[in-house]
Each structure stands twice: as C-alpha cells, then as structure tokens.
Amino acid sequence: MKTLITLLSLIITTSTFAHPVIYKGGWAVSSANMADYSNNYVMYSLSHRFAIGADHWRFSDRTGNDNEMGLAKFNYLLWRANGENSQANIYLHGGVGVEDQNIEKKQTRGTFMGGAEIDWETRTLFTALKHYQFQNLSVSQARVGFSPKETPFDELQTWFMVQAMTINNLNDQVMITPMLRFFYHNVLWEMGSSTKGDWMLNLMVHY
Amino acid sequence: MKKNLLLGAALLMMTTGAFAKEINVKVSGMVCSMCAQGIEKKFKTDPSVKSVDVNLDNKLVKISTHEGKDVEDTLIKKYITEAGYNVAEITRQ
Numbered sequence: 001m002k003t004l005i006t007l008l009s010l011i012i013t014t015s016t017f018a019h020p021v022i023y024k025g026g027w028a029v030s031s032a033n034m035a036d037y038s039n040n041y042v043m044y045s046l047s048h049r050f051a052i053g054a055d056h057w058r059f060s061d062r063t064g065n066d067n068e069m070g071l072a073k074f075n076y077l078l079w080r081a082n083g084e085n086s087q088a089n090i091y092l093h094g095g096v097g098v099e100d101q102n103i104e105k106k107q108t109r110g111t112f113m114g115g116a117e118i119d120w121e122t123r124t125l126f127t128a129l130k131h132y133q134f135q136n137l138s139v140s141q142a143r144v145g146f147s148p149k150e151t152p153f154d155e156l157q158t159w160f161m162v163q164a165m166t167i168n169n170l171n172d173q174v175m176i177t178p179m180l181r182f183f184y185h186n187v188l189w190e191m192g193s194s195t196k197g198d199w200m201l202n203l204m205v206h207y
Numbered sequence: 208m209k210k211n212l213l214l215g216a217a218l219l220m221m222t223t224g225a226f227a228k229e230i231n232v233k234v235s236g237m238v239c240s241m242c243a244q245g246i247e248k249k250f251k252t253d254p255s256v257k258s259v260d261v262n263l264d265n266k267l268v269k270i271s272t273h274e275g276k277d278v279e280d281t282l283i284k285k286y287i288t289e290a291g292y293n294v295a296e297i298t299r300q
Contacts (some may be wrong), residue, residue, distance in 0.1 A: 023245025024289040048245075048291035082236025082293045084266065123238045123263060153240045153261045183241045206244060 020075035020091045020117065021051040022206050028053075029205045036060055036171055037139070041073065049077040055095055059137065059170055061103045068108035069111055069134070071097030088120040089143070093132065101136075103170075111135050123150040126159065128200040145181065156184045163200075214246060227257065228277055230270040233296040234287055235261035237266050253286070266295070 020043070021030050028043045028051065036059065043053030055073040060066050073095035081088040093115035100108045115132035126145040132138060145161030159181035166174045177200050179192025190203040237243050240286055243261055250259040255276035260269040269280075272278060280297050287294045 019242065021291075022242070023249065023291060026245055026248070048289055078290075080236070080291065084235060085238065086236050087236040087242075121238055150264065151240070153243065153263050157240055186241060186244045188241055198265075206241065 019079045019204070019206070020093065021049060023043050024048055024205055027207050029207075030203070032200075032202040034165075034177075034194075035062065036167055036175070036176075043075060045071070051075045055097075057134075059103070059167065061170065065102045067099065067101050067103050067136070069097055069099045069113070071113060072096035073113075074096075086120065086122045089118065091117045093117070099135070100207070123147065126161065137167060139165070139167050141165040154185075156182060161192075162191070183200045209276045227274045228270075228272045229300040230272070230278060230283065231298045231300070232268040232270065232283055232287065233298075235265050235293040237261070237263060237268075237292055240250060242291070246278055246287060246292065249286040249290050250278075253282070 019028055022045050024045055024047050026045045028041075028045065030039070030041050038058045039056070041053055041055040043051040044053040052072075052074050055069075055071040057069040058066050073093065076092045076094075077089060078088040078092050094113065096110070096112045098108065099111035111134065113132060115130065117128060117130040118178070119126070119128035121127070124147045126143065128141075128143045130139070130141040142164045142166045143161055145159045147157060147159045149179045151157045161179045161181050163177045163179060164174055165177070166172065175194045175196065175198065177192045177198075178193040179190050179200060181188065181190045183189070186206045190200065190202040192200040194200065234246070237246070240261075240263060243263070247259050247261055250256045250268070250270055255272050255278050256270055257273045258271045261267075262269065270278060270283075281296055284294050
C-alpha cells in the first residue's frame with residue numbers, strides 16, 4: 001500500500017499547483033510546500049464548475065515522522081459572482097484514498113477528506129479562506145494580498161500577500177507567512193518565509 | 208446588365224460578411240490574468256478566429272476573424288461561459 005502512495009506522490013510531485021477549477025478542458029497542476037506540509041495535485045476541469053484529479057498530502061511532525069495521503073479528488077465551483085471589477089467564488093472539495101500514518105501510530109488505511117474555500121478578488125486586492133477536513137487533522141488557511149498596480153494581461157503580475165495557517169492536531173499553531181506572488185501567463189509562483197523562519201514555495205501551472 | 212450583376216454580387220458579399228470581422232466582447236469578472244488565459248485558449252481553438260486580444264483594463268476581449276469567417280454570438284457566449292465568465296455585451300465592427 002505504501003508503494004502505491006509513494007508511486008502516486010512521485011507522479012504528482014513532478015508536477016505543480018493550480019486553482020481548484022479552471023476552464024473546461026484545462027489541466028491544473030500544483031505544488032505547495034512548507035516545513036509542516038506539502039500538497040501536490042493534478043486536476044482536470046470537465047467544465048468550469050467541476051474538476052477531478054489526484055491529490056497528495058504530506059504532514060510532518062518535524063521529528064522525521066510523516067503522514068501521507070494519496071486521494072482521488074473532486075473540486076466543485078458551488079457559486080461564482082462575476083462583477084464588473086471583481087470576482088467571488090465558493091468551492092467545495094472532496095476525496096477518497098489511502099493514508100500512510102507514521103505520526104502517533106503506524107498504520108495504513110483508507111481515508112477521505114472534505115473542504116470548502118471562498119475567495120474574493122479585484123485586480124489589486126485578494127482575500128481567501130480555506131478549510132480542509134481530514135480524518136485525523138484539519139487545515140485552515142486565510143490569505144489577504146494586494147497588487148501595487150493593475151498590470152496588463154501579458155505582463156508579469158506581482159502581489160504582496162500574508163497567509164495565516166493552522167494544522168489542527170499537528171502543530172496547533174497559527175503560522176503567519178508573508179509572501180510574494182508572481183504570475184506570468186499560465187504560470188504562478190509564490191515564495192515566502194513564516195515569522196518563525198520556515199520557508200514556503202508554491203508553484204502553479206494551468207494548461 | 209452583366210456589370211450590374213457583378214456589382215450586386217460584390218455588394219451582397221460585403222453585406223453577408225465576406226471580410227474579416229472585429230468582434231468586441233465585454234466580459235464580467237475578468238480580474239485575474241492567469242484565470243483569463245482560458246478565454247484566449249478557447250477562442251484560439253476556433254478555426255474562424257485569427258487573433259484574440261484580452262484587455263483587463265476595459266474588460267474587453269477583441270476577436271479578429273479570418274476573411275469571410277464569423278463567430279456566432281451563441282458560440283462566443285459558450286466559449287466565455289466555459290472559461291468561467293459572463294458576457295456583458297457583444298459589439299461587431
């Protein structure tokens with residue numbers, strides 16, 4: 001079973017990260033990495049509302065023990081408001097798969113997850129809230145950001161952001177991470193360092 | 208008589224769209240350039256489309272068609288919807 005999870009993670013971790021649901025027929029590939037966790041997924045959007053794919057999570061207790069999950073996942077755009085100068089979204093997430101536990105007790109078992117996220121953005125402001133619920137732990141994340149200018153479509157976009165995140169039943173601490181977000185055409189990357197000195201590196205590609 | 212027929216045919220071709228078209232589509236919610244890549248990609252798959260220009264400042268997608276080609280409003284709305292946005296207005300030149 002562990003081999004299956006490792007194989008799945010190897011397939012996925014060679015890729016990158018992306019928004020939950022994109023345009024019909026689009027692939028979203030993502031890699032989000034911090035000291036306590038990493039999340040990698042590949043999603044295919046069947047429509048602008050519904051995407052399916054494979055998702056890999058790793059949670060670390062920083063003593064060399066990891067919990068890893070490989071999931072078959074769906075993302076669903078529940079609601080979208082396209083304003084003249086803004087967009088707001090609510091997404092739902094769900095998945096089933098296999099979990100290889102090494103924190104607290106060692107076991108491999110079937111697992112599932114569910115989640116929701118809401119965001120609102122303009123060309124210069126961004127806010128988002130996320131919550132993912134797993135069997136043994138949960139991830140809550142909030143983000144706010146701004147772009148110093150309204151950048152044209154074909155130019156490099158630069159954003160300043162702050163992320164607050166907690167992994168309940170793992171570290172139970174709120175990690176504050178200021179970061180820089182850049183995107184150019186279909187590639188997005190984020191770099192940051194938490195107030196405790198933990199690095200963060202995220203990469204996202206749509207194609 | 209023959210001359211008049213040719214002139215009539217030429218006028219008919221002009222009115223039925225034998226020339227390339229410029230279509231401006233006003234799109235709601237288009238605030239993120241990375242997300243709007245889907246709009247460009249959708250239109251570029253259409254063989255009638257020569258070029259697509261996305262302008263976030265005025266929320267406009269400018270479509271140029273090949274000579275004698277057109278993209279129907281229903282198809283434009285389909286592409287924009289599949290990219291996750293709403294069409295506010297379509298104007299043709």
